[in-house]
Amino acid sequence: MERVSRQACFGGWQDVYRFDSKSLAGSATVGVYLPPQAEQRKLPVLYWLSGLTCTEQNFISKAGAQRYAAEHGVILVAPDTSPRGDQVADADRYDLGQGAGFYLNATRQPWAAHYRMYDFVVEELPGWIESHFPASDRRAISGHSMGGHGALVIALRNQSRYRSVSAFAPIVAPTQVPWGELAFSTYLGEDRLSWQDYDATALLTRLGWRHGSILIDQGEADDFLDSQLQPQRLREAAAAVNAPLHLRLQPGYDHSYYFIASFVGEHIAHHAAALQD
Secondary structure, three states, X not given: OEEEEEEEEOOEEEEEEEEEEOOOOEEEEEEEEEOHHHHOOOEEEEEEEOOOOOOHHHHHHHOOOHHHHXXXXXXXXXXXXXXXXXXXXXXOOXXXXXXXXXXXXXXXXXXXXXXXXXXXXXXXXXXXXXXXXXXXXXXXXXXXXXXXXXXHHHHHHOOXXXXXXXXXXXXXXXXXXXXXXXXXXXXXXXXXHHHHHHOHHHHHHXXXXXXXXXXXXXXXXXXXXXXXXXXXXXXXXXXXHOOOEEXXXXXXXXXXXXXXXXXXXXXXXXXXXXXXX
């Protein structure tokens, strides 16, 4: 692996690494924040999945999360949002192709060759982290927008691997909104039944949630609230199966990292409590 950059940050280190990924059939870029406690012992890990058009840089440079990770002794891991490179299929739009991996395993060509972000996040990335850093197998996951969709789906489908989940402005029902319908039909094909494995609302209805409360923050001034996000669908599903959901609608907040930075400390505290031995 290659360390691309390193900055001192709140007593620890904000690093960026690049390594060869089998899942993505190419290189992967990942931000890793090691708080000061990592010099003494293995620490739990919070995985962060970013949204459309983002790279690993958005979260590590805009959210201000390192301060809270240092307070609670949590490693932060923020991968890029898709495979990258000249050999990787792309599309001439922001919501498809590179930067828009949707955290699934594509089954249609040309996407299937590289777009296997689900396997990357669930299997390969934790294995890499736990092999190369002072990280325990106590894991939590969070994300924003497309990444919130990914965090919810991955946590619901792998409840033995993650102790907690949260999200900012997640796409909770991608099979029923334009962003998800475009991505799923392109990456997975027209069989809508196969889409259900990547829909948090459908998964919560089918699988429930056996850990503590799912924390979601949603800005009420978000331009995508009604057309793409529709958090009420997840609230209805949670009520139907008696799943613990804490959905907070935040007046005045939009879809930006100003919103994330305002509440990320509370999210890290939420995960830190769940990640204790």
